[in-house]
Each structure stands twice: as C-alpha cells, then as structure tokens.
Amino acid sequence: MTARTFRLAAYGLAALTLGLWMVDIVRQLQLGVADFALSFYAVAGVAAVVVAVAVARQAGRERMAVLIAVWLVISVLDDLPVDWPVSRTAATVWMLAHGLAPAAYGLMVLAYPSGRLRAPGARLLVALAAFVGLVWMGAPLLFFRPGSCSACAPRVSSLFYTGRTFDYLAVGQASWTAFIVIGVFFVALLVRRLRAAPRGARVTLLPLGLAVFFTAAEFVAQRVVWLGGWQSPGTALDWIDRLNALVLPLAIFVGLAAIRRRRGPLGDLVVELDQAHPGEVGRALARTLGDPTLQLALWLPERGAFVDEAGVPVDTSAIPEGRAVTTIGPRGDPLAALVHDERLLGQRSLLEAAGSAARLALENTRLQAELLAQLAELRASRARIVGAADAERRRLERDLHDGAQQRLLALGLALQLLRDGNGDPELLAQAEAELQTALRELRDLARGIHPTILSEQGLGPAVRSLGDRAPVPVQVEAVDERYPASVETTAYFVIAEALANISKHSQARSAVVSFGRQNGKLVVDVADDGRGGAVARPGGGLQGLSDRVAAAGGTLTIASDSDAGTVLHAEVPCDS
Amino acid sequence: MRVLVVDDSPSFRGLAKQLLARAGFAVVGEAVDAGTALRETERLRPDALLLDIVLPDRSGLDVAQELARWRNRPRVVLTSSRGRSDFGDSFEWPPGCSFLPKHELTVARLRDALRPQ
Numbered sequence: 127m128t129a130r131t132f133r134l135a136a137y138g139l140a141a142l143t144l145g146l147w148m149v150d151i152v153r154q155l156q157l158g159v160a161d162f163a164l165s166f167y168a169v170a171g172v173a174a175v176v177v178a179v180a181v182a183r184q185a186g187r188e189r190m191a192v193l194i195a196v197w198l199v200i201s202v203l204d205d206l207p208v209d210w211p212v213s214r215t216a217a218t219v220w221m222l223a224h225g226l227a228p229a230a231y232g233l234m235v236l237a238y239p240s241g242r243l244r245a246p247g248a249r250l251l252v253a254l255a256a257f258v259g260l261v262w263m264g265a266p267l268l269f270f271r272p273g274s275c276s277a278c279a280p281r282v283s284s285l286f287y288t289g290r291t292f293d294y295l296a297v298g299q300a301s302w303t304a305f306i307v308i309g310v311f312f313v314a315l316l317v318r319r320l321r322a323a324p325r326g327a328r329v330t331l332l333p334l335g336l337a338v339f340f341t342a343a344e345f346v347a348q349r350v351v352w353l354g355g356w357q358s359p360g361t362a363l364d365w366i367d368r369l370n371a372l373v374l375p376l377a378i379f380v381g382l383a384a385i386r387r388r389r390g391p392l393g394d395l396v397v398e399l400d401q402a403h404p405g406e407v408g409r410a411l412a413r414t415l416g417d418p419t420l421q422l423a424l425w426l427p428e429r430g431a432f433v434d435e436a437g438v439p440v441d442t443s444a445i446p447e448g449r450a451v452t453t454i455g456p457r458g459d460p461l462a463a464l465v466h467d468e469r470l471l472g473q474r475s476l477l478e479a480a481g482s483a484a485r486l487a488l489e490n491t492r493l494q495a496e497l498l499a500q501l502a503e504l505r506a507s508r509a510r511i512v513g514a515a516d517a518e519r520r521r522l523e524r525d526l527h528d529g530a531q532q533r534l535l536a537l538g539l540a541l542q543l544l545r546d547g548n549g550d551p552e553l554l555a556q557a558e559a560e561l562q563t564a565l566r567e568l569r570d571l572a573r574g575i576h577p578t579i580l581s582e583q584g585l586g587p588a589v590r591s592l593g594d595r596a597p598v599p600v601q602v603e604a605v606d607e608r609y610p611a612s613v614e615t616t617a618y619f620v621i622a623e624a625l626a627n628i629s630k631h632s633q634a635r636s637a638v639v640s641f642g643r644q645n646g647k648l649v650v651d652v653a654d655d656g657r658g659g660a661v662a663r664p665g666g667g668l669q670g671l672s673d674r675v676a677a678a679g680g681t682l683t684i685a686s687d688s689d690a691g692t693v694l695h696a697e698v699p700c701d702s
Numbered sequence: 703m704r705v706l707v708v709d710d711s712p713s714f715r716g717l718a719k720q721l722l723a724r725a726g727f728a729v730v731g732e733a734v735d736a737g738t739a740l741r742e743t744e745r746l747r748p749d750a751l752l753l754d755i756v757l758p759d760r761s762g763l764d765v766a767q768e769l770a771r772w773r774n775r776p777r778v779v780l781t782s783s784r785g786r787s788d789f790g791d792s793f794e795w796p797p798g799c800s801f802l803p804k805h806e807l808t809v810a811r812l813r814d815a816l817r818p819q
Contacts, residue, residue, distance in 0.1 A: 527783060527784070531783050532711060532714070532783055535714070535783050535804045535805055536711070536713050536714055536717055538805060539714075539717040539718070539721060539804075539807060540717055542721070542807075542808060542809075543717065543720050543721060543724070546724060546809065547724070553720075556713065556716075556717075560713065
C-alpha cells in the first residue's frame, strides 16, 4: 500500500468520524439529553478531525493519521448508541467499539510517531488489549438481555444474542483486572521509552506522555468517583472525558510538529524524495524551498544541454527578471540547475543543502529525463528523415520535369518540324543539342540518386571524381579501401554536401577531404579555408546530413568559426 | 489569326513559333512570364494565346482566369509538359480554355484547337 492509499484512508475515516458525530449530536438534540457539554463536545470533535487530517497531509505520517482516525471512529461509535432505544445493530456496533477502544488507544499511542508497531512488547500489549476487550464485550454480545441490569446500557440485545442467560459479572471483573495490568505495563513501556530517548528526542515524546497521563488520571478519578458513589464530580469528569478525543490527536500533532521543527525542511525533503517517483523531484524541491515557481533543469552532459523532467530542453541562459539559477553538483560538471525566485538566494545554504539532499533522486531523474529526451529526439529525427525523403522525391520530380523532360519535348517538336519540312541544318543542330543536354542532365540526376562509380569502385575514386567536378581545387587524402555499402553511401553524401556547401557559401580557395578507418569507424573530415560561420539550421542541408549520419549510428560535428574556415567531421561505425 | 506564345523556355518558344507558322498562324509576340503575358496581350491584342501553365512568376492558369474576365478576350490554349492524366478528369479549367499537352503539339492539333468556332 502506498502513502497515497494511507492518506486517502485517513481522510475517509476522518469524514466518517465527522458524519457519526453529527448523527450523535442530532440524536442527543432529539432525545432532549443535549446539555451545555454538547457544544463543547462538538467543538472538540471537529478539532480532533482537523488534527487527524493535518497529520495525514504530512509526508511520511499517513500511517499515523490512519491510526488516529481509526481511534476517533471507534471513540465516537463507543459513545453513540448507549441509550439508543431500538436499534440492535447500533447496540452491536457499540459493544464491539467499546471492547476495542482500549486496544485502538494503545495502538495509536505505541505506534507514535512512525505509525508502525515495531517493538515486540508493544505488539503483544496491543494484541492482549484487543483480546481482553473482545472477551469482555463478547459476554454481553452473546448473553445480554434488556432489563437484566438496570444500570447498564444499552437497552436492546446485540445481533449475536443467543437467547440464553449467563451471569457474566465475573467475566467483566476479570477483564477489568486484566485491563488494569495491561494499563500498568502500557504506562511502564511509555515511561521506559521516554527515559531511553535521547534528550533531543524527549521533547517530541513529551506531549503524548502528558496526554496519556491526562487520560490515566481521568480514568482513575472516574473509578474513584464511581466506587464512592458521588454524583457532582461525575458530571465534571464526563466533561473532561470528552476532552480526551481532542487532547490525544493534538498531542500527537504537537509531537510531530516538534520532530519536523527539529529536522527542518530538509528532513521533509528526504522523507518525500524517498517516496517520490522520478518526475516528482522538482515538485518536492519546490515545496521544500517554498517556491512553487521553482523549475528543475537536469544537465545532460552528452548533449550539453539542460532538460526538464520530461526531457524537454530548458533554456537556462534566458532567465527573466526576478528569477535566478542555482546549479547543483561540481562546477564544470553540473548535475542539475534550479531556476527559482531570486529572493531564495538569501537562503543560499538551504538551497545548496537541498540540492545535496536530492542528489541521488536527481541522478535517477536525470537518467529518466535523458531517456525521454533521447526518445523525443529519435521521434523528431525520424520525422525529419521522412520529411527529407519526401522533399527529395519532390526535387527529383521537379528536376526530371524541368530538365530532361523539357529537352525531350523540344526534341520531339524539332523532329516533327524536320519530318514535315526540309532538313533545316539549324533545326537539326538544335535537335541534337537538346538530346545531348537531356542525356547529360539524366546522367547528373542519376549520379545524384546513386553514383555508379561509388558502387563500382568505392569511396576513394567516387570522392576524387566529386573533387574533379568541384569549382575549387580539392585535395583528397585517403587510402583506397572498401567499406560496407551503406557506410560508403553515407560518407559519400556527407562529402558531396560539404563540397556543394563549400562552392556555394564558403568563398574558399581550396578544400581538403580526408577519410579512413579508425577504431572500427570510418572517420571523415572535410576542411576548407573559407569564411566559416556554417551552422546546422532546422530543415537545412547540414541538419539533414546530421540526421542521415545519426541514422547510420554515427555522429557529425561542425567546427566553423568566422574567418577560420569550416571543418566537417563525421564518424560512421563500420564493423568489419 | 494572330497568336501570342507564352513560355519561359526560349527553345520551346522558337520551336512553337515554327510549328504555328506551319499551321498558318501569325506569331505576333512572345512572353516569358505571366506579367509580361498580360501586358503583351493588352498591347498587341492577339486573337489567341499559346500559354504554358508553369511560369516563373505566376501560374498560366491565373493568366487564363484573368483573361476570362476581359471583354473581347483572346482564345487561350493552355499547354504543359505534364499530360492530361496529371490534372485528372475533375480538374476545373478556366472558362473558355482548351488544353493541349506539349507532347501532343502538332500542326493538326494546333489548327483544331485554334480554329474559329
């Protein structure tokens, strides 16, 4: 069961308590037994429920809140149908609640503050209290007949009534004795805990200790008054009894608050991060630091960029007015950055401590963000590759249409004119020129789709042929060697595009192409002495090349400072 | 009949002129794009246009649409290196236009398309 489930359970039980309380108050008003104590009782009840909810809202205290709420439900049920005249169900519920109330009380107190019953002695005590409670109330559940006892409530039998009679007075007395023994051990356990606690922790146990003392004192006083048969202090004690419902949850809340104060906001963060899923770390930090606008950016060293928890890039360089950035992790190799309200800078030590506390969680989150970012990049590049393929087909169609097809149409027209007329030598020459041009354009186009020389003779000769046709002198430095066809094609188009860019944009006087095998990779460099400043723009040729190289499992980098020429560097794996 | 030839390829214009001359039409002018075509039509008032669809500035179809609004509009024969099937049966040609793919341009076809109705 998760913390969330426990929290929701606590809310549900708190709501149930409130509902039952309302029913009880309405019943008392209807029966005309409502007195001044009732208003006091209502306020205490609502306050107790509020306290239970407040505890449930604290990270890591959900179990504790459930135990408080269970005790509240049992307490209110215990109080509910004492003099309810008719309902056998109500009588049954009351008897069960009455029997289990001491166990629920013990469980709540002994499980403080974690909400778990860890010590074997405490477990045994709670189990014994539940057992004795069930025996104690088991007798009236089975054998109670209305009218058999004028002093005792309720006025009807339980649903489990057997119809037989049994004088269970002895059972009741034995149970009481057992409860008193359990109670003594219970108090002893608490005192030992209080004494064993380090001085710093004692303050967190003290409120509950006082509350238990209050309950015990009130219980003893009740007994004394009851045994003595006095009337007037009894009413006052009833009032005090009602206070119990508030005093205990309040004591637990105050104790928990003391724990929180002692461990500070960072303690909360640690507890919260322990339960947080990746993707919630930013929110936990925002809560701890008290800045709801805080944004977590994780550094991905491989791409040299910050991304959020969903892997979407975050620009930490453009920070608006009033915001500030705090990096987490060593300078030069950051783990993450917090973009936050600049007023938090006054608490720099808290910021840094929170960053350190969140380190492990941040590392996990970073891994996940990296995965998400990779996935997004993969999707985007796939879309770009499909888009580039479409654009390429459109370009081919246009090239064919504007080029060879026009030439051949003109050739057709010229032939028609020649057939119908005399053999005009000028027309004949034009027809031949159209045919030659068409052939050349088709050759160029075919080479653009896939150069024959590449598949026939390999990368070296193909690149030299590219260099021969380039408008600037190109020096090719390479050993002639064959690579897998897909590797050769990728490298060829990288070089072809680079040379095309050089002749179009760079104003270079010369270029050098070199490639060769290094550590299972074909490494390609194309350098020029032009004006530089080349960048891969979305939708541009370099971006397309980059995608193409990435699709082959390689990488493409561009170094292009202004006035220092451009070096295009590509590495394509070729395991053979 | 006086014809204006509109096409951005000089070699096509040259050949079309010869073809039209063979078919008995007088080529009174040439235009390389849509803007020039409209200006030359205004100035020369030809009886017909042989109008390429793909032009550098605007589509030949735009030119035909514009001419369809004129009074005393010239006849328009649209032409293209694309075939009829590229446009499909449901393609809406501008009113009063006929279409003759470039690969079907012959003396006989030109006469058919430009014959006064």
